[in-house]
Amino acid sequence: MSNEPLQLDRKKIIDENFIRRVREKDFPKAKSSAELLGCQLSKDLWVDLFESQLLSRQLDFIARDLKESNQSFYTIGSSGHEGNAVLGHYFSLQDTAFLHYRSGAFMVQRSKKDPQNNFIRDCLLSLMASEKDPISAGRHKIWGSVALNIPPQTSTIASHLPKALGYAYSTILDRGRHLDEVKTPVVICSFGDASFNHSTSQGAFNGAQYLAYCNVPLPLIFVCEDNGIGISVPTPGNWIEDNVKGRTHLHYVVADGLNMADVYRACAEAEHFARAKQQPVFMHLKTVRLMGHAGSDIESVYRRREDILLTEADDPLLHSARLLIEAGYLTTQEILHRYQRIHDEVGLEAKALVGQKSLDSVAAIKQSLYQTERDTVPPSLPSENIREKCFAGAYKNITSKRTLAQQINSALTDLMLQYDSIVVYGEDVGVKGGVYHVTADLQKRFGQGRVIDSFLDETSLLGMAIGMGMQKRIPIPEIQFLAYTHNAIDQLRGEAATLSFFSNGQYQNPMVIRIASLAYQKGFGGHFHNENAIAFLREIPGIIVACPSNGSDAAKMLRRCVEQAHCYGRVVVFLEPIALYSAKDLHSPGDGLWLGDYPDPDEKVALNEVGLFGEGEDLLIISYGNGYYLSRQAEQILKNEHGVACTVMDLRWLAPLAMDAILKVAANFEKVLIVDECRKTGSISEELYTRLIEESERSISIKRLTAEDCFITLGKSWQHLLPSREAIVREALGLI
Known part of the structure; x- marks a missing residue:
């Protein structure tokens, strides 16, 4: 091979190589024997899947083009993983999908199940961080859609695997063990080979195996899209296969992710175990990664020239083009015509959308942190x-x-x-x-x-x-x-x-x-x-x-x-x-003052409501949990032995703090003691102290009593590290 340096713009090279090699019928050698004619899919469906792959590729290209003009803000693409388009077709809308970021072709194909979906537009709006992005309103570039039953994921370290496990488990939780093997929804969860090594993913695999070992139905398909590299670190040879293949109660299904027909075969096998038998599956798709990890990633810094060129030569779009020509479904001209048409469609849509507005206020951005309008009302109380x-x-x-x-x-x-x-x-x-x-x-x-x-x-x-x-x-x-x-x-x-x-x-x-x-x-x-x-x-x-x-x-x-x-x-x-948990007494053995009446079933504490004890005006003591218990003991000592009249506040809600209620009470005091059983650094006392100073309308003298910045010890020595009743009395008197 030539020793001349690689051109940095690999997008341009990959684009040109596809056109040239299709025109010349210079296709990569097949890695598996699966053929389109051996699957029970029509010509139109195979062509449709190929077009989804082409569209995914063009969206990767346009993301990089738009980034150069600061119109796009995300360039991690799906190029090399276009085989997952087959999964987008094979599994229905009832099958919830938790997808990783190289799932563009899956998204394209599944979007075709919803006639109202304009996937090109939706994807571009997401790339542009537009407030019109239908899934996140521009908060992040993620794959997700309510209509397509794809909850959005931001994970890059497989942290979505445990919730996919929980989702699959919940699917069957109250349906018994005799689910309809046709209608039972399955859960699909995809991730990369690098994320496979994360302890979170290993915990999810173990959890799935554990439940299956206990004969718990679990219609779950883990999809590992193995492109052989995690940013710059190669995945060793057969690491994934050798690691997973022998695991108990986790069916291993492997496929050539560059071959649509082989992926289809693997989908059928995986579905049999997951839907019909309700058993977890590990589906291993062997793919490649094109154009590096993201737009800013220059592969030639850490990969040999020969390896990059060999990977690009294995472009899955070229494999798909070969399969379609071998089956007699498309000619080279028809393939190139579709490639150009989709390129033009994406370009026109992008041109029409340039200049998108992003969320432009704190209130708008934070609006979706949690709901403020309730979806429903609580059920009736039991008789x-x-x-x-x-x-x-x-x-x-x-x-x-x-x-x-x-x-x-x-x-x-x-x-x-x-x-x-x-x-x-x-x-x-x-x-x-x-x-x-x-x-x-x-x-x-x-x-x-x-x-x-x-x-x-x-x-x-x-x-x-x-x-x-x-x-x-x-x-x-x-x-x-x-x-x-x-x-x-x-x-x-x-x-x-x-x-x-x-x-x-x-x-x-x-x-x-x-x-x-x-x-x-x-x-x-x-x-x-x-x-x-x-x-x-x-x-x-x-x-x-x-x-x-x-x-x-x-x-x-x-x-x-x-x-x-x-x-x-x-x-x-x-x-x-x-x-x-078991505390009964407050001031002396047998007084039973920490026992309480069980409130009527309709009684609740409001989120903006603090607890108050006493009406003393000399000092306000603010605390929670054990600190409140100790402060109540100290309050009596201060009153009976020192003539200091205190009010003791129980915060109850530690996040968010009921700050309006806190300030309203604190407005009546010149002196405040904050008793915080957590460590001095990073404790609630820091926020309370700061906000009382910043937001109070009067001058307040404030003192903090906290735990030491130390781990809790065994035996009796822990008493030196935590606030005590005696320390509260001492600090209160010092403040007075």
Whole structure:
């Protein structure tokens, strides 16, 4: 081969090579024996699929052309992956597709199932970040469409795989094990070979295998589009095949992704397992990547000239052209005519759309973070007869004063009676009733279909919640300890919280995530079981973070959280202070002051409502969770021993803060003490301090009392790291 340097504009070379090689009938050698005539598809359908491939290619080309004039803002293309057009045809609109970013041909082909769809226009609007983009209103270039049953994905690291697993699981959750093998919808989830290595994808594969091993129906097809390289890092030889082929309870189906006929064969095989047998499938499409990772990626920096040229010579459009000519379906002139016609159509549409307006205000951009107009109303409350029958022997105890854990249990029971879409799941929530027995007897009351013991993997747990929520359920997963959420946070931050935002409010994934949280456990120490960092939750736009300090509040707040999920599609995190689960006494043993009455089933706490105790005017103490409990103890000491009259505020809602209510109360005080059990750096106290200074209409003296910037220790030494009753009294007196 020549040693002259490669021309940087590979788009131009690939375009010219296609035209020249078709004209000369210089086609790449077939990599598989599959032929169009061997499949049960008509000539017209094969030609139609080829035209979808051509259109996908031209859209990749125009994206790069428009980028040069600053009219397009995204150049990751699908060139080399056009074989996925066959999947777009083979699987129907009932089959939900979670697609990665090289799925242009799939999108083109599926769009033809909707007569109202103008795919060229829609794709260009997305490339141009136009406010008229029908899926995201220009917030991001993503593949997605409500009409085409393709929820939008922004993942580049396979973080959409767990929710595809959850979606497939939810599809069959209440349909039993005898699904119609023709009508059963399957779930398609595509990703690249580089993303295959991500721990998130491996967790999803493991989850699918686990469920299948347990004989749970799972109509799910993982589609690995293997182009052999992740940006600049090659995927080793047969890594994907050797890694997956021998896995138990995951059917491996491989195909030459450059050959439409072979992809069609693989689709039929995959569908048989997924739809007819309801078993998970790993479909391995061997593709190539053309024009680098994206427009800014110069392949010659890290790939040999010979390798680039060999890859370009294997252009899937040339393989398709060869197949069509061999079958006698098209001539070279007919192929080139279609190529030019589609090129012209895309160019004309792009010219007509140049100058698109993007979202141009903060309000417009943030509008889709979450719904403000409710979709529906809460279901009717259950009758007393139904409640009595469900609670059984526990019904007589409902009116007695109860602990926080007991009241959450009663609230969950009432909510599951009211909302038949609720599914409670997590490790140990079923027979055991949860690590802290908060879900005790729920499985007896509602069965294994609604109270589900899951395998241990928080990433899959949250991913499953997303998939269930998208299926109009209200998932209430339980995470056993707050620290366990850290390794799974991308499912919440990168997936759940972004779905409404990047779909312009067209998709929601409601959920209420219960997490046993915070520190102060006396018999079960260490940092894993006493995590006191929540900044990683509070910084996520659009989600609600709740933290009750007592049983009555917990029941009323949980009801509000479920209502928000049901009516507005909200994502909610419900932090339950472990150390207060069984707390009964406040000031002295046996006083029973931390037990509470179970509120009537229709009672709720508003999102803008804080809790207040006392009417003292000397000092306002603001806290939450364990800090509120300790502040209540300190309040009595300050009053009885020091003559200091305090008001104690329970924040209740940690994100967003009920700032109007906080400011209204704070306006009556000159001195404020913020007691925050989380670490000094990144704690709520930072925002409270700042906003009280910035937004209060009067001068206020403010002091923070927080945990130390340190991990919680074992034994008794943890007491040196966290706010205590005595420290609250000391800081309050210092402020006074």
